[in-house]
Amino acid sequence: MMHPVSVPPFELFYEEHRGDVMRLLRRQLGRDRAEDAFQETFLRALRAYGRLAHSENLRAWVLTIARNVAIDTIRRTSPTGQPVEVGAEDGLPVLQELAPLTDGLPPKERAAVVLRYGYDLSYDQIAAALGSSTDAARQATSTGVRRIRKRRTSE
């Protein structure tokens, strides 16, 4: 059985992006908590890696996983459970448009909508980023979109 190659060997992906992932996690969590989050980020990436359909946006993909691991870490460890900013640091215009629309959505729904419509990721990829099933990722995206629509019609 030969596998079609759609993504680079994980080792090369890991070597290329681990520095950026660590930088993001340290900024959001501080040095101590960043270490566990680093490991969790790349384990989540590994779980989904064999199912990725293409190798576009791998940097955005892994940074999104890192942001979500950071959100989970903060929820778990901070009494107020303040979510961290998910979003537009890659400076893509569509992300800037999405930012005000998705403001105030629950973090998972916001992340799902941003990943789907800002980064054009598949539901499989979003599921990996959120650490959820593909169905749950689809659900979070559509609930998020419905919530935005409802809010806009009531404005």
Added chain:
Amino acid sequence: MTISPDLDRRFRDAALDLGLVDVGYDVLDSPVGPLLVAASDEGLAAISYEQHADEELDRLCRIAGPRVLRMPRRVDDARRELDEYFAGRRRVFDLTLDLRGLAPFTVSVLGELAKIPFGETTTYGELAARVGRPRAARAVGTVMNRNRIPIVLPCHRVVGAGGNLVGYAGGLDRKVMLLELEGVLL
């Protein structure tokens, strides 16, 4: 930003322990130069002399899947047996092999190849005859040339009908060194 070696090792260990690695590899020193040695759940998948590690990693992706990670622990058995072989303390390898994706003819040729004892040689034609295809010496040569697991599958023990060494995917120098190590060439 650099990652501490300790954190790096913890991530790799966790990945292996959780069964998330398709292929683990490491680069070993040997008397015939650095060897990229790779193993999957199925067994030893590749030994490569190639200096172009990236190409070899791509090939591993196609064989076993894209979760290819440097993982010294994964190749401990192969490392030990290769060290013993190069030190003259091992004549037979006792390693499970991952031969996925290979054609039936290739697998049967490699099966016969594995039976050629340490310190002996055979010819491409003889090997072809042993798999019941006496006229397929050239096809056997191609199988030797593409052998994914040289040294352990001893294609260096296959020579031309006139006793000349013919060729070796890893370079003729290495074939000479391996045959000298086994006492075939002095």
